Amino acid sequence: MKSGDRVVDVRGLRMRYGSRDVLDGVDLAVDAGEVVALLGPNGAGKTTTIEILEGFRTRSAGEVRVLGVDPDHGDETWRAALGVVLQSWRDHGRWRVRQLLDYQRSFYPPYRDRLPGTDEVLGLVGLTGQADARIATLSGGQRRRLDVAVGLVGLPDLLFLDEPTAGFDPAARQEFHDLVTRLSGVDGMAVLLTTHDLAEAERLADRILVLAGGRITAEGTAAGLAAEASAQTEVRYLLDGTSHVVSVADATEYVHRLFLDHGLAVRDLEVRRPRLEDVYLDLVRRWEGGAAARGESEVGV
Numbered sequence: 001m002k003s004g005d006r007v008v009d010v011r012g013l014r015m016r017y018g019s020r021d022v023l024d025g026v027d028l029a030v031d032a033g034e035v036v037a038l039l040g041p042n043g044a045g046k047t048t049t050i051e052i053l054e055g056f057r058t059r060s061a062g063e064v065r066v067l068g069v070d071p072d073h074g075d076e077t078w079r080a081a082l083g084v085v086l087q088s089w090r091d092h093g094r095w096r097v098r099q100l101l102d103y104q105r106s107f108y109p110p111y112r113d114r115l116p117g118t119d120e121v122l123g124l125v126g127l128t129g130q131a132d133a134r135i136a137t138l139s140g141g142q143r144r145r146l147d148v149a150v151g152l153v154g155l156p157d158l159l160f161l162d163e164p165t166a167g168f169d170p171a172a173r174q175e176f177h178d179l180v181t182r183l184s185g186v187d188g189m190a191v192l193l194t195t196h197d198l199a200e201a202e203r204l205a206d207r208i209l210v211l212a213g214g215r216i217t218a219e220g221t222a223a224g225l226a227a228e229a230s231a232q233t234e235v236r237y238l239l240d241g242t243s244h245v246v247s248v249a250d251a252t253e254y255v256h257r258l259f260l261d262h263g264l265a266v267r268d269l270e271v272r273r274p275r276l277e278d279v280y281l282d283l284v285r286r287w288e289g290g291a292a293a294r295g296e297s298e299v300g301v
Contacts, residue, residue: 005032006065007158007190008053013062015048022048024214026062032157032188035180037201039194040211041284046194049211050160053192054084067157080108083156085147087163093136097127097146100135105153116155124186125149125179141172145179152183159183161193165200173200180204202276210283218283225283226274233274238267 008030015023022045030036040046051057052064055071055078064071069078092100101118108115122128125145130138138146144164151159164180165173177200184191184204195201201208202222210218210225218225233251237244239262248254251271258266 005188006030007032007067008192009063009065010053011063013049013052013064014060015045015052015057016060021060021214023059023062026211026214026216028209028216028219030158030190030192032190033184034206035184035191035193035204037193037195037205037208038211039196039198039201039208039280044211045214046211047162050162050192050194054082054160055079076109080154081157083151083154083159085151085159085161085164087166093134095135096132097135097138097149098122098131100146101149101153104150108154115153118153121149121153124152124183126175139172141168141175144168144172144176148176148179148183155187155189157189159189159191161191163195164193165195165197173197177203198275198277198280208276210280212284218279222276222279225276225279234272236268236270236272239265 006029008028010026010028013023013026013028014021026045026049028036028038028049038046038049048057052059053066053071055066055074058072066074067078067081069075095103098118101121105115105118116124119128119131122131125148127142127145127149130142135143135146148161148164151161161180165176168176180191180193181204183189191204193201193204205222207220208218208222208225209216232247232249235244235246235248235251235254235258237258246254251273255269255271
């Protein structure tokens, strides 16, 4: 895929279970070479959305195209162009790393002639030194790298990452973030990830989508979402020995006037701009308040 090509195009996606709509008109798009994070509270419908895109679940209504194909009718050629990294899976501890990747690679049809060699994949995920190690001896971070290697062995045009660092310690999470940063855009590959780790989304994603109430309620970069949301910038400072903490919409204007009025009497100035966590919580609270007013309850998968 070339950079800028549309790899995911979803319009009016709906998923109904019984009389309830889990997804109620979802619109989203992902371009080649882009990393997109899908955020949302538990039950918002993130997993349902991803499973529809992967072709594992049939939607109730809406238009969906993944790599130009309706997932409900995706064939072997289409599936070979996708990479899927689940939260967890039952691997074979007695297998060696290279052995498992060679085995997985053997399932890809001959027309995938651009497949990377196993050694190349090992190099991409940083497991060259563990190529002959038994899977059971790998650390948690190394096993997660192996999960990604399995997803990459077919050099997909689109890679799905579902809660990729769940249960990681800080060091393993940092290593994985570095890995995704290196992989993003390889051969035009797009990445769509779901996560509850807001710092992870802020660091990795080119764009962030917030799913709540069965719809995309916000979309943009972390900085763009902060600018559009009601979350305000916090300014802290000391003045005449007294601590002050204020929340303002325009920190630059506030600080400018503060120094015009008080000059060097202002000490220990600190400006704390809204984090993605602040913006996300604000968006979800606003949606929950609206849902409560409408007499709705949160339902999703």
